Amino acid sequence: MDRVSDALNPGTGGRVVRGAVLAYIGLLVLLPLVALLQRGLAGGMDALWQAISAPGARHALTLTLWSAAVMTLINALMGTAAAWVLVRYRFPGRTFLSTLVDLPFAIPTLVTGVMLVLLYGPRGLMGDWLATSGLKIAFAPPGILLALLFVTLPFVVRAVEPVLLEQDPAEEEAARTLGADAFTVFLRVLLPPLLPAILSGSVRSFARALGEFGSIVVVSGNIPYKTLTAPIYLFGEIEAGDPQAAAAVSLVLLLFAVALTYAGRALERWAGVDA
Amino acid sequence: MSIRVDHLYKRFGDFVAVDDVSLEVESGELVAFLGPSGSGKSSILRIIAGLERADSGSVFFAGQAADHLHARARGVGFVFQHYALFRHMTVAQNIAFGLRVQGKSRADQGLRVHELLDLMGLAGLGERYPRQLSGGQRQRVALARALAPQPQVLLLDEPFGAVDARVREELRHWLRRLHDEVHVTSIFVTHDQEEAFSVADKVIVINRGRVEQAASPADILDHPATEFVARFIGDANVYEGKALGGVVPIGRLEIPAAGVTDGTEVSAVLRFYDLKFWKEDQGIARVVRTMTLGDRVKVEAVIDDGPVIYSQFPRRSSLLAGIEPGCRIHIEVTLARLYPKDAGILVSTTPPPA
Numbered sequence: 001m002d003r004v005s006d007a008l009n010p011g012t013g014g015r016v017v018r019g020a021v022l023a024y025i026g027l028l029v030l031l032p033l034v035a036l037l038q039r040g041l042a043g044g045m046d047a048l049w050q051a052i053s054a055p056g057a058r059h060a061l062t063l064t065l066w067s068a069a070v071m072t073l074i075n076a077l078m079g080t081a082a083a084w085v086l087v088r089y090r091f092p093g094r095t096f097l098s099t100l101v102d103l104p105f106a107i108p109t110l111v112t113g114v115m116l117v118l119l120y121g122p123r124g125l126m127g128d129w130l131a132t133s134g135l136k137i138a139f140a141p142p143g144i145l146l147a148l149l150f151v152t153l154p155f156v157v158r159a160v161e162p163v164l165l166e167q168d169p170a171e172e173e174a175a176r177t178l179g180a181d182a183f184t185v186f187l188r189v190l191l192p193p194l195l196p197a198i199l200s201g202s203v204r205s206f207a208r209a210l211g212e213f214g215s216i217v218v219v220s221g222n223i224p225y226k227t228l229t230a231p232i233y234l235f236g237e238i239e240a241g242d243p244q245a246a247a248a249v250s251l252v253l254l255l256f257a258v259a260l261t262y263a264g265r266a267l268e269r270w271a272g273v274d275a
Numbered sequence: 276m277s278i279r280v281d282h283l284y285k286r287f288g289d290f291v292a293v294d295d296v297s298l299e300v301e302s303g304e305l306v307a308f309l310g311p312s313g314s315g316k317s318s319i320l321r322i323i324a325g326l327e328r329a330d331s332g333s334v335f336f337a338g339q340a341a342d343h344l345h346a347r348a349r350g351v352g353f354v355f356q357h358y359a360l361f362r363h364m365t366v367a368q369n370i371a372f373g374l375r376v377q378g379k380s381r382a383d384q385g386l387r388v389h390e391l392l393d394l395m396g397l398a399g400l401g402e403r404y405p406r407q408l409s410g411g412q413r414q415r416v417a418l419a420r421a422l423a424p425q426p427q428v429l430l431l432d433e434p435f436g437a438v439d440a441r442v443r444e445e446l447r448h449w450l451r452r453l454h455d456e457v458h459v460t461s462i463f464v465t466h467d468q469e470e471a472f473s474v475a476d477k478v479i480v481i482n483r484g485r486v487e488q489a490a491s492p493a494d495i496l497d498h499p500a501t502e503f504v505a506r507f508i509g510d511a512n513v514y515e516g517k518a519l520g521g522v523v524p525i526g527r528l529e530i531p532a533a534g535v536t537d538g539t540e541v542s543a544v545l546r547f548y549d550l551k552f553w554k555e556d557q558g559i560a561r562v563v564r565t566m567t568l569g570d571r572v573k574v575e576a577v578i579d580d581g582p583v584i585y586s587q588f589p590r591r592s593s594l595l596a597g598i599e600p601g602c603r604i605h606i607e608v609t610l611a612r613l614y615p616k617d618a619g620i621l622v623s624t625t626p627p628p629a
Contacts, residue, residue: 168355168357168359170355170357170359171359171360171361171362173326173346173353173355173359174353174355174359174360174361174417174420175361175372175376176325176326176345176346176347177324177325177326177346177347177349177351177352177353177421178347178372178373178376178420178421178423178424179347179348179373179376179377179424180347180372180376181347184376188361188372189361192363193362193363
């Protein structure tokens with residue numbers, strides 16, 4: 001660390017640039033954080049707790065957390081399967097499939113929401129069929145789940161893929177010649193090296209889902225106590241002129257996000273060590 | 276446990292990897308499958324292990340057909356070229372894997388692991404992870420892991436291909452010594468003839484999915500059964516020619532071919548060390564250059580009205596006296612092997628002329 005900074009430190013000029021960058025990033029990142037903490041904690045812990053446990057806020061937070069959790073479970077499973085198929089099989093359309101996996105990151109999230117409404121909404125492509133079968137997707141929790149799955153699709157796939165690429169299929173063959181059945185091969189040989197990557201991809205999708213706004217605001221219908229998620233609740237409170245309530249819920253989301261980011265980093269280090 | 280392979284046939288798409296292969300390995304033997312890459316030798320090994328399924332043909336262990344047996348039920352130890360160690364397990368856990376799968380007690384696993392670590396010269400490395408070991412150590416761990424469940428058969432697929440020359444030499448000694456101690460029926464695949472000849476009791480030469488010759492190293496060197504074996508094993512000059520009056524003329528060089536019908540088209544294989552060059556102004560060839568290869572000297576000459584020919588001599592050989600680029604030489608063929616074009620099978624080795 002010292003050696004690097006010494007080598008790159010050209011003296012006074014360097015110190016000026018360094019100071020400027022520090023100030024810039026401090027102003028950009030640190031100051032807003034201070035503002036949030038100040039406002040969120042202004043009324044003391046009691047006020048904070050009250051704002052969070054207001055029925056609307058509580059419901060929005062719970063909805064956000066559980067929909068993110070369900071999405072993460074599905075993502076861990078299907079993302080790993082997708083990575084497996086992409087790495088282990090050669091088939092026509094494989095490159096296309098790989099492009100599709102990355103597409104959700106390129107599509108503006110609002111557009112994602114619009115696409116889902118056009119497909120599942122009351123006058124959408126599948127609207128009639130959904131209406132007769134009694135299934136409700138758009139403007140209901142399943143819509144939220146689909147939106148979250150869509151926008152987080154690449155996380156697990158792209159985390160697991162490089163680890164799978166590194167894995168020698170001969171390891172599975174070795175296990176088989178040593179007497180292991182298919183289930184044992186999966187559990188003892190295949191899964192353990194993938195686990196850190198699966199977990200880190202899952203944590204990233206979860207963190208991303210906590211703050212997802214664009215796709216959900218279109219597809220969920222934003223019905224309080226039904227389909228109103230935390231980020232959209234925040235937005236509503238700001239619009240309604242209650243920054244106090246917004247700050248409280250924001251703090252909770254922030255806490256989760258920061259904790260998850262660090263958990264994710266730790267998992268990646270673990271994955272790096274084991275790879 | 277003896278192994279018998281009967282009329283094995285395997286294709287991948289349009290490529291015939293194994294073409295009607297039959298062979299036998301006796302109980303306790305150490306056998307090498309020797310052949311160029313892509314010759315199908317690894318496919319045969321993998322079929323024996325149950326990792327690959329033959330399109331037709333059978334594999335027998337101790338006389339019992341094993342075709343229906345899954346790889347895990349064959350009791351075969353397999354060593355892979357790139358080790359295939361379990362990266363997330365320690366050396367000890369790797370070695371214990373087969374025993375753990377069998378449900379052996381922790382105490383039994385520990386005993387066997389210790390025994391093998393000692394046998395393999397890996398004592399003290401049990402708690403390391405594979406990435407913390409050298410290539411040679413990793414391959415010994417792989418060998419220990421394969422041996423742990425006391426397999427009846429040990430199969431090694433290019434086991435020394437991924438390590439450098441010195442370690443390879445060391446591992447060869449290991450394998451030979453290990454085999455003399457444990458006596459497990461073993462087959463290893465290699466494209467390195469020196470490796471095959473220095474380690475194996477029996478060498479099976481494989482080319483284009485077929486067995487060319489199965490014999491002791493000495494037999495293969497002295498009596499190559501096919502043109503391929505004669506070309507592939509050892510360093511040799513190979514010429515195409517037509518028999519005429521008891522010889523095959525190649526330029527002004529006359530290769531002895533007593534008993535071969537006039538007009539027969541043959542491939543003549545002349546080993547470097549079956550040729551004698553000596554300086555003679557009225558000779559039939561001209562020396563182009565000499566190359567010193569350690570303790571031997573390789574001489575390159577051009578036959579008058581003919582192609583290039585090589586020979587090799589010990590550095591201090593009296594035959595080298597006066598041989599230098601530009602000088603003229605006479606060539607004596609002490610041993611030639613002729614393979615008629617249509618058959619490809621050896622018809623005549625020519626004893627040195629009296």
